Amino acid sequence: MxxxxxxxxxxxxxxxxxxxxxxxxxxxxxxxxxxxxxxxxxxxxxxxxxxxxxxxxxxxxxxxxxxxxxxxxxxxxxxxxxxxxxxxxxxxxxxxxxxxxxxxxxxxxxxxxxxxxxxxxxxxxxxxxxxxxxxxxxxxxxxxxxxxxxxxxxxxKLLADVGLLGFPNAGKSTFIRAVSAATPKVADYPFTTLYPNLGVVSVEVGRSFVIADIPGLIEGAADGAGLGSLFLRHIQRTRLLLHLVDIAPMEYEGQEALTPAQQVRAIERELGKHDQALLDKPRWLVLNKADLMFADEARAAAEAIVAELGWTAPWYLVSAIGREGTWPIMLEVQTFLDRLREDELEAKSQGDAA
Incomplete structure (x- = not known):
């Protein structure tokens, strides 16, 4: 539905x-x-x-x-x-x-x-x-x-722990397929995701979280361009954002060609326009489609993107379609969420004691 x-x-x-x-x-x-x-x-x-x-x-x-x-x-x-x-x-x-x-x-x-x-x-x-x-x-x-x-x-507003961000065809649907039982549509043209998809990532018994695949954002999304503007609200409740970037983006007719770093900055602008608080959320960079290059080339391209952005938060190089490097991210996400919950419980208990 x-x-x-x-x-x-x-x-x-x-x-x-x-x-x-x-x-x-x-x-x-x-x-x-x-x-x-x-x-x-x-x-x-x-x-x-x-x-x-x-x-x-x-x-x-x-x-x-x-x-x-x-x-x-x-x-x-x-x-x-x-x-x-x-x-x-x-x-x-x-x-x-x-x-x-x-x-x-x-x-x-x-x-x-x-x-x-x-x-x-x-x-x-x-x-x-x-x-x-x-x-x-x-x-x-x-x-x-x-x-x-x-x-x-x-x-x-969907209640998801983790939200996936990225330009159309960054591989968000493929990523959520790789780490959960969700089966969103995947194809080689933009805007294959027309509505958010939710997937449950189960790390082990009693440890799981919900991840949301948000339709691709483009420049001007906060002002109504593309499809992502309809769904920006769904990442407002998330605790962590995974920002997927295609390290070798394809060009589409009528779409301005942007480098991976330019795509990251473009989406950051759209987040700020929609809700400045979104820029304060924890956001990890996931550089996808490493399978399109030789391993050394992919690593060099990823490091160049990170350097150009001056990125200081965690970042990862993965191949979502080959499920290479995706599961270690999920383990780190679960640890991050567990730590957040522990901090919240501790703060609550201290507040009750006071």
Missing amino acids: KLVDEAEITVTAGNGGNGCVGFRREKFIPLGGPDGGDGGDGGDVWLVADENLNTLVDFRHQTRFKAQRGENGMGSQKYGKAGEDIQITVPVGTVVHNVDTDEVIGDLTEHGQRLLVAKGGQGGLGNMHFKSSTNRSPRQSTPGGEGEERVLRLEL
Whole structure:
């Protein structure tokens, strides 16, 4: 199923039921007083995160959701029944925006997490609330309140530990095939990846992480060029970026030929335009397609690229298609992520102790 990572829906909570104007009329009780009951509250609208969903495609077909109205109050001090809430399931990783105010209402990052997005109207008061020593037969009640209505923009940000970056045909799909069970499309033309692919890398029992193959970026991606602009949001949650570079890039008609170092700088510019914080994420350089050269030539080309960039972070020379050098990177990634988790747990325990 192709990923649909943005949708707009309208949610309407239920109106509250009206209060009742009623009087007690029973045999042998000639002076029965007001006994009109309250209306029931309207139903609320909730979003619930579900780890079994990975796309917002269902919202292409249904875009309006309305909770049940509360029942009106009745005589004999009977309250109206409250309207039933509705729960809308969304994928884990969904960010919820209010379209009218452009504010972020919530971020659903855990399975089962619930978010109230529209509050039901309060039930109206029956006339039994208005009796007094001077008004023994009140004929007033209040109507139920209106339920909230909101237009929401749902934005899915994949929850992956590691994101793969790179120009089209840098070998990202081949790389994720080599290290996980994911099977993205691979071909010798640009933009073969049209939507993100997730793969689980299992180092050993109990030690694994999720890696995301993001569609290729080109210059101007942050401004809408190419396909990668649609998916830059998916690397915002990642803990580590692997920047894949073709050490011998092919030229395509209509595409400006850039050297490997120029491609790295171009993508860095796009990351900064989209979100400056992305440039602060740990990013390792993976120089791919070493199989296209003799070993000595590939090593020399890789070292020249690293020197031109002044790269100080970890870097690797691999052949993704031959699965040469890919697994050692995964072992180092797992160690890096384990260390991050340990640091987070230690910081949390220190915070709790304080």
